[in-house]
Amino acid sequence: MRIHWRRVVTRRRGSLTRRAAYAAVGSLVVGLLSVLPASPAAAATGQISGLAGKCVDVAGASSANGTPVQLYDCNGTGAQQWNVGSDGTIRALGKCLDVTGNSTADGAVLQLWDCTGGANQRWVVTAARDIVSIAADKCVDVTGNNSANGTRLQIWTCTGAANQKWSAPATGGDPSPGGFVVSEAQFNQMFPNRNSFYTYSGLTAALGAYPAFAKTGSDTVRRQEAAAFLANVNHETGGLVHVVEQNTANYPHYCDWGQPYGCPAGQAAYYGRGPIQLSWNFNYKAAGDALGIDLLNNPWLVQNDSAVAWKTALWYWNTQTGPGTMTPHNAMVNQRGFGETIRSINGSLECDGRNPAQVQSRVDAYQRFISILGTTPGANLYC
Structure with missing residues (x-):
């Protein structure tokens, strides 16, 4: 299968200084x-x-x-x-x-x-x-x-x-993010050939960064959002097989020297990595600021630390509109449909008839994952 490797070209929209501690595992x-x-x-x-x-x-x-x-x-x-x-x-x-x-x-x-x-x-x-x-x-x-x-x-x-900041009574519960609508067995069923880097524990460790993800709305909506996220991730990585962008010729192209902070990790350091294939120096800077991790100077964390990799994907999903008009998270919880998540991730290259085969690949994965999770896909699957 030919993988379309997306260049993330979303620039910062407003303040992205999301609290680091809120993003912390634990x-x-x-x-x-x-x-x-x-x-x-x-x-x-x-x-x-x-x-x-x-x-x-x-x-x-x-x-x-x-x-x-x-x-x-x-x-x-x-x-x-x-x-x-x-x-x-x-x-x-x-x-x-x-x-x-x-x-x-x-x-x-x-x-x-x-x-x-x-x-x-x-x-x-x-x-x-x-x-x-x-x-x-x-x-x-x-x-x-x-x-x-x-x-x-x-x-x-x-x-x-x-x-x-508040001091609240402790519940005495498990400090790890729980209640994810996708079990480890279902995750393994979705990604039978996945790279060992993409661990289920890495994903669940990252969930604390954005606790509204797959935990907003009815049980159906929560399952639909989880399936939508994982279907797009599936498409970006060839089934969670690829950790880094495969076309190495693209690597030097992801440095925007017009940014005041430049490319301190090197001209060719900001290639696509992780579940959503984060790329460009300004996206590493924005994601790192939001998560409290210095990804501008150490972008390799996204390919070396599973939880960090998953966090960058959740950062994009929950905070970025990309070429669309809303975040993928909002598209799912507000019932705008799976098609709107495609538009927010790669709509400028795929939607409105630009590349129907790529859109169909994402929709096929979404419907497959929806079936595994035992729910319905909702309306507006295409963009």
């Missing part, structure tokens, strides 16, 4: 189950403290829907006793920490609400002390960095600042 995933139990399982209860040593507090100790969640002096009352559960919820007074209006926008405020099982009530507590909204991929934040009593809490793009 993030504590606090549950990602699709159906919430009546009460949180494997939970730990206590105060959640943050800026200026103050606590996450339910205003007026009211359990009414819509009650603001705020910063307040720690006092040990029930309004500050939070149940951090392995089901992904954070609860107080019998109700859930909730992002108002199901919003994913910066500045969306937090409230108390009946537990519904919605994505806006799912959270990840990381080893770096971030509390991350699964739906928005944003951090619980003290508005305006203001430590005054009564300051409202909101979600905001994760920055690593002190007003986004």
Whole structure:
């Protein structure tokens, strides 16, 4: 089979200084189950403290829907006793920490609400002390960095600042990212001839970098996203066979000397590597900044460390729009279809009739993986 090796030409879009600690292996995933139990399982209860040593507090100790969640002096009352559960919820007074209006926008405020099982009530507590909204991929934040009593809490793009750092009760669960919808047996079935470099453990170790991946929406949507990601990876690497780009003549072409940081690893150091075939110096710089790894100076990490390789693929999938109009992650969770993921990865060369055979290769893999995962493919498979 002829492999089409894609040049990743996406330049940085806005700030890509995604928190390094959030990307670290060892993030504590606090549950990602699709159906919430009546009460949180494997939970730990206590105060959640943050800026200026103050606590996450339910205003007026009211359990009414819509009650603001705020910063307040720690006092040990029930309004500050939070149940951090392995089901992904954070609860107080019998109700859930909730992002108002199901919003994913910066500045969306937090409230108390009946537990519904919605994505806006799912959270990840990381080893770096971030509390991350699964739906928005944003951090619980003290508005305006203001430590005054009564300051409202909101979600905001994760920055690593002190007003986004929290000490929460530990659940005592497994600190590795769990609950991936693809089992190791299914992974092996999908990639029977894969290179030993592409380990299942490397993939699951990388999942903590982007906890919303394959853990947003219904069970069907989560399985569809996992299948879509792996189908595109399958196409890029010939079934997870190739770790590096095979056409070595291309290697010197991936250095953009117009970037202020140049190509410190060498003119020919930024060739395609890993599951998504990351290439170009500016993409190594952007991915490295987002993941907290110096890939600009050491791009070889992507071909030597399985978890790093998988993280670069997840970085592209979750944060980059490429030649499309949305990230592949958003395409799947917003039901835009598998075809939109192709557009975001290589649409300028494959979509709109440019290379139907390549598109068909991706679709065939997607349908095969969907069958292995026991779900339906959804609409809009082609681009």
